[in-house]
Amino acid sequence: MFFLDQAWLVPLIPALSFVVILLFGKRMPRHGSEVGVVSVGASFVLACGAVVRWIMRVQDAKGGSALGALGRSIGRLGADNAEAPVLPVLHHVTWFQNGGVRLTAGIQIDGLAVVMMFVVTLVSLLVHVYSLEYMRGDSRFTYFYAMLSLFTASMLLLVVADNTLELLVGWELVGMCSFVLIGHWWEEKPNSDAALKAFLTTRTGDIGLLTGVIMTFFIVQRATGVGSFNIVALNSAVTNPNAKVGHTLILWCAAALMLAIVGKSGQFPLHTWLPDAMAGPTPVSALIHAATMVVAGVYLGARVYPVFYKGFSIADGGVNPMAAIGGITVIIGALLAFVQDDIKKVLAYSTISQLGYMVMALGVGAWTAAVFHLFTHAFFKADLFLGAGSVSHSGSHHSFDMKTDMGGLKKYMPQTYKTFVIGSLALAGIFPLAGFWSKDEILVNAGHNDYKLFLVIGLVGAFMTAAYMTRVVYLTFHGEYRGAHEPHAIPHVDEAEHDPIDTAASVEHDAEVHSPHESNRLLTGPLWVLSFFAVFAGFLNFPHFDKFEKWFQPRFPAGFAEILHPVAFNPILATVSVLVAGSGIGIAWAYYQGKLPQGLSERNALAHAGKRFLVNKYYLDFLYERVIVAGIKGPIAAGVYWFNQNVIDNVLNYTGRGAQALGRVTYDYVDQKGVDGLVNGLATLTGDSGGEVRKIQTGRLQFYALVLVVAVVVFAGVLWIAT
Amino acid sequence: MLLNEFLILAAFLFCTGVYGVLARKHAVLVLMSVELMLAGVNLNLVAFGAFHNNPIGQVFALFVLTIAAAEVGIGLAIVLLIYRNLHSADLDDVDTLKG
Numbered sequence: 001m002f003f004l005d006q007a008w009l010v011p012l013i014p015a016l017s018f019v020v021i022l023l024f025g026k027r028m029p030r031h032g033s034e035v036g037v038v039s040v041g042a043s044f045v046l047a048c049g050a051v052v053r054w055i056m057r058v059q060d061a062k063g064g065s066a067l068g069a070l071g072r073s074i075g076r077l078g079a080d081n082a083e084a085p086v087l088p089v090l091h092h093v094t095w096f097q098n099g100g101v102r103l104t105a106g107i108q109i110d111g112l113a114v115v116m117m118f119v120v121t122l123v124s125l126l127v128h129v130y131s132l133e134y135m136r137g138d139s140r141f142t143y144f145y146a147m148l149s150l151f152t153a154s155m156l157l158l159v160v161a162d163n164t165l166e167l168l169v170g171w172e173l174v175g176m177c178s179f180v181l182i183g184h185w186w187e188e189k190p191n192s193d194a195a196l197k198a199f200l201t202t203r204t205g206d207i208g209l210l211t212g213v214i215m216t217f218f219i220v221q222r223a224t225g226v227g228s229f230n231i232v233a234l235n236s237a238v239t240n241p242n243a244k245v246g247h248t249l250i251l252w253c254a255a256a257l258m259l260a261i262v263g264k265s266g267q268f269p270l271h272t273w274l275p276d277a278m279a280g281p282t283p284v285s286a287l288i289h290a291a292t293m294v295v296a297g298v299y300l301g302a303r304v305y306p307v308f309y310k311g312f313s314i315a316d317g318g319v320n321p322m323a324a325i326g327g328i329t330v331i332i333g334a335l336l337a338f339v340q341d342d343i344k345k346v347l348a349y350s351t352i353s354q355l356g357y358m359v360m361a362l363g364v365g366a367w368t369a370a371v372f373h374l375f376t377h378a379f380f381k382a383d384l385f386l387g388a389g390s391v392s393h394s395g396s397h398h399s400f401d402m403k404t405d406m407g408g409l410k411k412y413m414p415q416t417y418k419t420f421v422i423g424s425l426a427l428a429g430i431f432p433l434a435g436f437w438s439k440d441e442i443l444v445n446a447g448h449n450d451y452k453l454f455l456v457i458g459l460v461g462a463f464m465t466a467a468y469m470t471r472v473v474y475l476t477f478h479g480e481y482r483g484a485h486e487p488h489a490i491p492h493v494d495e496a497e498h499d500p501i502d503t504a505a506s507v508e509h510d511a512e513v514h515s516p517h518e519s520n521r522l523l524t525g526p527l528w529v530l531s532f533f534a535v536f537a538g539f540l541n542f543p544h545f546d547k548f549e550k551w552f553q554p555r556f557p558a559g560f561a562e563i564l565h566p567v568a569f570n571p572i573l574a575t576v577s578v579l580v581a582g583s584g585i586g587i588a589w590a591y592y593q594g595k596l597p598q599g600l601s602e603r604n605a606l607a608h609a610g611k612r613f614l615v616n617k618y619y620l621d622f623l624y625e626r627v628i629v630a631g632i633k634g635p636i637a638a639g640v641y642w643f644n645q646n647v648i649d650n651v652l653n654y655t656g657r658g659a660q661a662l663g664r665v666t667y668d669y670v671d672q673k674g675v676d677g678l679v680n681g682l683a684t685l686t687g688d689s690g691g692e693v694r695k696i697q698t699g700r701l702q703f704y705a706l707v708l709v710v711a712v713v714v715f716a717g718v719l720w721i722a723t
Numbered sequence: 724m725l726l727n728e729f730l731i732l733a734a735f736l737f738c739t740g741v742y743g744v745l746a747r748k749h750a751v752l753v754l755m756s757v758e759l760m761l762a763g764v765n766l767n768l769v770a771f772g773a774f775h776n777n778p779i780g781q782v783f784a785l786f787v788l789t790i791a792a793a794e795v796g797i798g799l800a801i802v803l804l805i806y807r808n809l810h811s812a813d814l815d816d817v818d819t820l821k822g
Contacts, residue, residue, distance in 0.1 A: 697820070697821065698818065698821055699817075699818035699820040700814070700815065700817075700818050700821075701814050701817060702744070702745055702746075702814055705744055705745055706745050709741055709745065
């Protein structure tokens, strides 16, 4: 079981690669990128091995092997079905010990972990390859690859972590890498602002994670008497009905962790950082802000799912915070996607919406559906982002604005067009692509668990998703080419806002090619690989095949995992959802073909107001920046100024004066009188005594002889008396 | 054997020498007085040697004589140098070590 037991190698290899690239990358022939690609490739191979090994482990447990029989006998205690629980692979070492509390670092490898390892290493590998071309000539190329490696390592650490503290470390590291990579082109102010915004907004959620993680320690302590951050211990503490863990504690823990999910996974109302994060290089957006880091929140939710399940009382049909936030996010994300002209921002809002689906799925008790959607979404969303990158790289002179610089690119970039359409159809949930299966599973589970409201929200979201993706495809690839054929004609004001590409690289690239053309194979290769998964990943859960479900089902303590058993495929609902998505595509297509009434927002005041509301992103940025930040910043600044002037300055002044007075006293009394007096006194004493003693030094030989004789006589007398 | 007489004579010689060393002004006389003291000591050594019938007393006396001869040689040389420098052999004039 090498691949499962030694899964700690998977995050370790990119971590080493980070160090190597940072130290030696610049002197290497390909500037360190070769190290990044090879190391992530090695991690990918190990992750694939882990997936295969895990599937074999599950199959063995179902078969009649000795291991399976053992597992079955244990499993009977909790479950009446014949399927044996497959235990996760656990290994840990002592991290540090403090005050009798032993903190460990270790790995917990189960279905969820191997799925995530596979997704992270695959997308990371493709992004590494893609960046070879996309980032070619960048002034911080080596540094970019170093940070990609560090990100991959951190994300994998988060995935394999067996305790919440280790997970927290990985979580913060990916946040830091996200910050650094969004601000990769920090010379331009909007980019560094976006990086800062992303960092600070996710930090807001991380407060929740920190408090939540601390609470997990005490939940385990309540249940077992010994505090621990261990995830398995946490899940059994929460699910064990005999454990004395109060519901209030679990509720608070769930609420704190929910805040973390909201921050990291771009849920309403902290989603505002994600669209701005598109200021980073496109491969970064694909890797971090579509496929991996933003799903860390969903992963956390799936990892410690019992905490949410018990804390929020999921699956009793009532509205709970998790489902509500997910549902709201689905709708608001999709609505905002309609009014964006920047292709990457449309995709960013789409990501927010899809993350809303995942959180909503967790909120309605559809664990497998959430993880499955995470799995499929990673492929088609990374595909779309890399496709958008390919368009900007070769088709629109590094612009991301669909209205001014794109259109009609279908005939120039057929490969990019095909993969983009595949990704869009998968995202829209068209049968039989990946998105269809995963979205359908969320919907059918929501309906089954009596969450009719969220079933409807899901369907509305599916309609909007299909419509806005049609809009993107139409504006980008159809119609007339609106971009300038000559690079000199690009309006540079526009470019400053939308085009973060390093100027030197941009000029070099434009000098070679003046008109839109297909990207080279380093760009289209990853697109095709991701398109392959976007088409076929969904078949893992084909009805009555259900391999994803069987292989990667939740490994929670007995008695809890069974509750989460997903329900079967529902052909009627599937038909409805495909029809909804299809109508979304059809209506949007007809609109852009000019067959529907245009200019509604210009004529109707209500529609106009609605559009303005959307263009201003619900005024949330206004609320955060002008009201909350300014409201806190102003009084704090005034208070701090007052404090500085009155308290700190006074303290300093009085301290200074006091020190001066003290110095004078010290000089007068201690130094002059004490120390100097002592020294002078000693000298005087020595001089005076010397003056007295020198009088007997006559220098006359016979005087000395006399003294000698007298002394001898005296000693002789003393001796004589003594004897 | 009459030891006491020898010892009394030796003590008399020694005391005479001490007096000479302390009281005389001329350096040569002081040296001579030192010789008297040594003679007193030698007499003691020989007397005790004879009294105990032990030749070591005489051996010591011979050693003292030898060393006294050397001492006088050096002493006279010093006196000569003092006289050359100070044009006087008076010990009261030799007080350059006065503190």
